Amino acid sequence: MAVFSIEGIRIAGISACVPKHVYHNIDYKWISKKEREQLIKVTGVEQRRIADDKTTTSDLCFAAAEKLIAEAAWNKSEIQILVFVSQSRDYPIPSTSCILQDRFGLSKTCITLDINLGCSGYVYGLSVIASMMRCSGIKKGLLLVGDISTKHISYKDKSAFPLFGDAGTATLIENTNKKEKIGFNLQTDGSGFDAIMIPDGGMRNHISKKSFEYKKISPGIIRHNIHLILDGIKIFNFALSEVIPNINVLLTEEKSQLENIDYFIFHQANLLINESLRKKLKLPKEKVPNTIHKFGNTSCASIPLTIVTELKKQVEKEKLNFLLAGYGIGLSWGAVTITMDSIICPDLIEI
Amino acid sequence: MDIKEFILKIEEEFTDLKPGELKPESKFREVFEWNSMNALILIALVSTEYDVTLNAEDLIKSIHVNDIYIIIESRINK
Numbered sequence: 001m002a003v004f005s006i007e008g009i010r011i012a013g014i015s016a017c018v019p020k021h022v023y024h025n026i027d028y029k030w031i032s033k034k035e036r037e038q039l040i041k042v043t044g045v046e047q048r049r050i051a052d053d054k055t056t057t058s059d060l061c062f063a064a065a066e067k068l069i070a071e072a073a074w075n076k077s078e079i080q081i082l083v084f085v086s087q088s089r090d091y092p093i094p095s096t097s098c099i100l101q102d103r104f105g106l107s108k109t110c111i112t113l114d115i116n117l118g119c120s121g122y123v124y125g126l127s128v129i130a131s132m133m134r135c136s137g138i139k140k141g142l143l144l145v146g147d148i149s150t151k152h153i154s155y156k157d158k159s160a161f162p163l164f165g166d167a168g169t170a171t172l173i174e175n176t177n178k179k180e181k182i183g184f185n186l187q188t189d190g191s192g193f194d195a196i197m198i199p200d201g202g203m204r205n206h207i208s209k210k211s212f213e214y215k216k217i218s219p220g221i222i223r224h225n226i227h228l229i230l231d232g233i234k235i236f237n238f239a240l241s242e243v244i245p246n247i248n249v250l251l252t253e254e255k256s257q258l259e260n261i262d263y264f265i266f267h268q269a270n271l272l273i274n275e276s277l278r279k280k281l282k283l284p285k286e287k288v289p290n291t292i293h294k295f296g297n298t299s300c301a302s303i304p305l306t307i308v309t310e311l312k313k314q315v316e317k318e319k320l321n322f323l324l325a326g327y328g329i330g331l332s333w334g335a336v337t338i339t340m341d342s343i344i345c346p347d348l349i350e351i
Numbered sequence: 352m353d354i355k356e357f358i359l360k361i362e363e364e365f366t367d368l369k370p371g372e373l374k375p376e377s378k379f380r381e382v383f384e385w386n387s388m389n390a391l392i393l394i395a396l397v398s399t400e401y402d403v404t405l406n407a408e409d410l411i412k413s414i415h416v417n418d419i420y421i422i423i424e425s426r427i428n429k
Binding site for chain 2: 042236
């Protein structure tokens, strides 16, 4: 079991950046007004942010990080590791993290690494950067996590189009050598790889003319093979059956319990999933903030984005115990227990 | 659990239903305006209340409310 803890690493700051353009789902004319109202009620997604065609995920993360590094008054030469978690990289190759090293003006002695994960990406990214910093003794690291998911979705796919929003985030990681621990429980089930996927464009199915042929899948769903497929019921059942056991194992291993956690930050997939998880865990609403209504599903950015927009005042001043849980594409999922104490948290950035 | 309790829970969740409208022998696709959103609501209800997973095939092969109830009953506490 990939249940483990890492000592002496802390989050020093979190920031987030979203595109200015707001899309209101009530204007989604591909489906009837009644369907739109029901969709908003069930999924919770009232509006989302959509990047223009010139903006990349790395642009959003860059803007988030520049402000955060400035507010934390970090010297960029001290940053010796940059991890970029995203499924929407600047180019198929090379890694976006290499490009970002130069763009930030980081040292040539800096480690950079791309991680291709979606909804579980923040918890996985934290585990990778914290492990490498702990092993190497690197003092300061930059975790950039985000996605532009709206470019590979068919407007004529009611099962996917209204759900996703774009966002980029930055997290400053510091090696403190103190005793405080971050706990992780990370899991994978690749048998569900086709529950969320883009079929063509990789080495398994090269892009061809056929990739762009639209197909009617079912009523309200027309898409081609470069578009995202989302099997809602499969994902829904996966989240409802796997997330809670994962959290329970982590808390047991950490000799902790639900009552010790001040805030539970769940990946913002849809409101029905998150409310079902909250009710099953018997958690009060005020301990489980949601941002799905404002930003939709922002993939791996949803956890830090929710902290920035809903808990800025608390994380800037208090010492708080968090449980973070990400779940989705892969299928990949995991939970983290982490204490955040008076971190830097700038206001949400819009570009 | 019994089917009356199950129907009461469905009526609480689907507020468009008139009390007493839904019966064990009701064809749920005809009573509801059945769509993928309603399917998710029903799956969430069954998962939260009974800790039972309904999958897409269960819904496809079920016609009456009672068919779903029988699936839940066969899986509960197992």
